[in-house]
Amino acid sequence: MPGPSTLNRRKLLQLAGGASAAASLTIAGAHVFSPAVAAPAPKIRLAWTEVAACHSPLGFGVAKGIYAKHNLDVELFYQGASGQTLIQALATGKADAGAGLIGDWLKPLEQGFDVKLFVGSHGGCQRLLASKASGITDLQGVKGKTIATYGIGAPPQVAFQVTLAKAGIDPETDVTWKAVPFDLVGETVNRGDADLAAHLDPWAWSIEKQFGLTKIADTQTGVYADHTCCVLGANGPFLEANKDALRRLAEANIEVHEYTANHPDEVAQWYFETLKPAGLSVADLTEILGKLVYHNHPIGQELVDQIRITAEDLKLVKVLDPTTDPKQFAERITVNLLA
Template structure:
């Protein structure tokens, strides 16, 4: 009896110890540190993408304690990459986000970074002097959903030129961006809608006249064109990472505003972009690199309403809801940095 009782006590002791061990394990979950997260940022190497370049070169990502992996993407593939989960964040033209957002693109805009980018150009001897003169003309564009065609439609509509399906007074023709100047030269089109740096290069090489420039033409010059954005999951689950990314991009943008010559030189020397540094600096100086969350939000609202008016957003689309749902206002992110 004594032996059996002793064995029973030992068994109970072992079971109790195992239970304590299990409970201890349950109370100590595997830690996941935000510092271990590596943010995957998509970029394509365009000139105005300078905030991404400078956030790396000037250490603003590191200053925020942010680990990043930059992923080079082919132009026009950012949306595919972020939808597929290949990247967590990127940089893009605000107007070109609107149609994809209306179709469910899973991103949130976090801040505006600068104004400018898009131009509407014609040959100097074309006889076309105003936007109204483009009635009945053919305009070359890089795609039917790109920022240049959106800018062209907005500017033309404001000038009284019909650009909706019910009242189309111009024709748009798609060419590869590199082929657009050639199409203009050989008469395939009468005007070009392009964005920088290819627009500025074509303007210089072919002596083109500017009918409208979103960097200098009222009221567009005061409206933000490019923004930083993150995917929905990051915005929801890791807002502190989204905030670090946004702050770094804002700091980089503010730095560019005061140091365009240096920035252009770094971009070329470090092979972020091609071209001549002095020429690129002149283009950068036409933009306003004062980052603003509110600036992007306000520009989105103005542009979205115009896109609905010209038929680029559906008539049944709730533009106000689209406007509100496309942004996230992050804690500890200032409206602007100068």
């Protein structure tokens, strides 16, 4: 395998794509991967949110040996459902790397946490949903309405503040944000206490189906077309000592998400049997996973560009400091493992 100095993005994708094809044959046969490298595998503690559908490829990758095939000993660390606990896990050394929403990463990194982002995973796992009773059919109809979400400043609120702002709607004064318990977002809209819900998958997908809600926006289309949604980061000391291992983690991350794009049913089956998500069937999980944008996993300069765009968006809605330079910020908090 070429060393880091000669490995460019095209080669990385070729490696991941070729490995994915081999992986398909291996999983279909023995349901396990075999390590391709004989040297001792470095250990990486990878933080994840096990209840999140979009994180299921990470668990699948460990269970089926995809990371081991890249000569990595990956141990999953359950960091909780909050992006803040993810940052804390990395900052305190409980985990070496972790997966999280860009909207969760950027403010703590602006404040100086020693973490670098190094590869994207996928796009699109948040939805803005309106009740039929509200009569809302497009973004302009959101003006003057109440939006339920599980926390002020939570990723769904921030994501759709950007969507509204770019549609000419002031996300602070033209709408009302209503914070409710995480598992009551859908119920709040259904009983008429709010007009819309801003939520994460798989819960957003579930309440859309359960209550017959209308999707007004998501983080796959509109202003988020071609954007990555979730990104892997590593704490600074671990990165400095393990750049080659993290480069291989990036390769494996791309491979497992490409595999999921082509085999969402297999990952859904694993997710269902292993994590037993309440109220969701294998068919439900297959549909959810099958609709994520798995081919959007930027690395190198492409990741820097996407982080810069997101930083600009977060400045627009006053999440990041007005003095922050998006380009310099994106370059500071990312690492190019292909350099």
